[in-house]
Amino acid sequence: MSDTLQRFLFENANIRGELVQLDASWQAALAHHDYPQSVREPLGEMLVAAVLLTATMKFEGNISLQVRGNGPITMLVVDCTPRRVEGEEGALYHIRGMALWQGEVPEGDLRSRFGDGSLVITIYPGTGGQRYQGVVALSGHSLADAIDDYLERSEQLPTRMWLRCSGERAAGMLLQKLPASGGEEDADGWERVNALAATVRDEELLQLGQGELIHRLFHEEDLRLFAPEPVAFHCHCSRQRVADSLRGLGRDEVMGILKKEQKIEVSCHFCNRHYRFDAVDAAQLFIEPPPPPARGVPH
Numbered sequence: 230m231s232d233t234l235q236r237f238l239f240e241n242a243n244i245r246g247e248l249v250q251l252d253a254s255w256q257a258a259l260a261h262h263d264y265p266q267s268v269r270e271p272l273g274e275m276l277v278a279a280v281l282l283t284a285t286m287k288f289e290g291n292i293s294l295q296v297r298g299n300g301p302i303t304m305l306v307v308d309c310t311p312r313r314v315e316g317e318e319g320a321l322y323h324i325r326g327m328a329l330w331q332g333e334v335p336e337g338d339l340r341s342r343f344g345d346g347s348l349v350i351t352i353y354p355g356t357g358g359q360r361y362q363g364v365v366a367l368s369g370h371s372l373a374d375a376i377d378d379y380l381e382r383s384e385q386l387p388t389r390m391w392l393r394c395s396g397e398r399a400a401g402m403l404l405q406k407l408p409a410s411g412g413e414e415d416a417d418g419w420e421r422v423n424a425l426a427a428t429v430r431d432e433e434l435l436q437l438g439q440g441e442l443i444h445r446l447f448h449e450e451d452l453r454l455f456a457p458e459p460v461a462f463h464c465h466c467s468r469q470r471v472a473d474s475l476r477g478l479g480r481d482e483v484m485g486i487l488k489k490e491q492k493i494e495v496s497c498h499f500c501n502r503h504y505r506f507d508a509v510d511a512a513q514l515f516i517e518p519p520p521p522p523a524r525g526v527p528h
């Protein structure tokens with residue numbers, strides 16, 4: 230099943246596992262963009278990473294991953310927002326993402342695509358929580374290396390990620406060692422499960438059904454499978470959010486643009502929705518008292 234997150238647990242070894250495969254949601258993220266293959270790959274991998282990381286956390290907020298660099302890909306940003314579904318155990322994961330690039334983007338390691346870059350992970354824990362942000366220099370060969378490196382430095386639980394994107398589909402797997410439960414310790418569990426996972430081939434991760442893939446990799450392990458959870462492309466931009474950012478620019482700036490262009494047109498980088506403000510709309514922006522800022526989720 231595509232566009233699904235499958236969570237599982239290695240009962241005795243106390244290890245969390247997750248698999249995600251993106252198909253329609255990934256195609257929706259590509260619509261309206263003419264990304265070359267060398268940009269599609271890291272974008273697909275980051276979307277997968279955002280879902281995998283979000284699913285390890287117990288909160289109602291949102292995770293955003295952003296890479297900025299001085300190389301051909303100048304910015305890549307993705308976010309994932311879990312939505313609880315009434316009466317269901319799991320969540321629906323909303324994803325969106327976009328990349329900006331210039332010139333020719335070579336295939337190859339992180340450095341050749343992003344130059345000197347850094348990865349910024351921002352966690353918005355939802356109502357009432359404190360925003361958390363971590364930054365790590367892009368290192369290693371792949372984005373999975375960079376994220377593993379970040380998780381290790383931030384003293385999180387030991388975590389390993391596999392991320393793949395063929396251009397047509399994107400998929401990934403995560404293993405995470407949970408704190409000891411106090412029961413009988415499966416001492417070599419983490420090494421053993423990692424060695425099994427490391428035998429996964431790209432085409433298996435991208436193409437095999439999740440049940441089949443889990444069986445192929447871990448059939449000798451004692452596993453508990455959770456109900457599959459859906460993933461969908463969804464952009465939470467709105468006219469209200471655009472109005473808020475125009476207000477943020479200030480009256481002089483907005484009126485300056487209006488004088489030159491007669492109207493203000495803003496397109497969302499994620500979903501390409503267009504927002505248009507004429508002179509009357511623009512004047513309204515600075516008359517109405519601004520509503521309290523939306524909490525928890527960036528626009």
Ligand SMILES: [Zn+2]
Nearest residue numbers: 464466497500
């Ligand atoms: Zn949008």
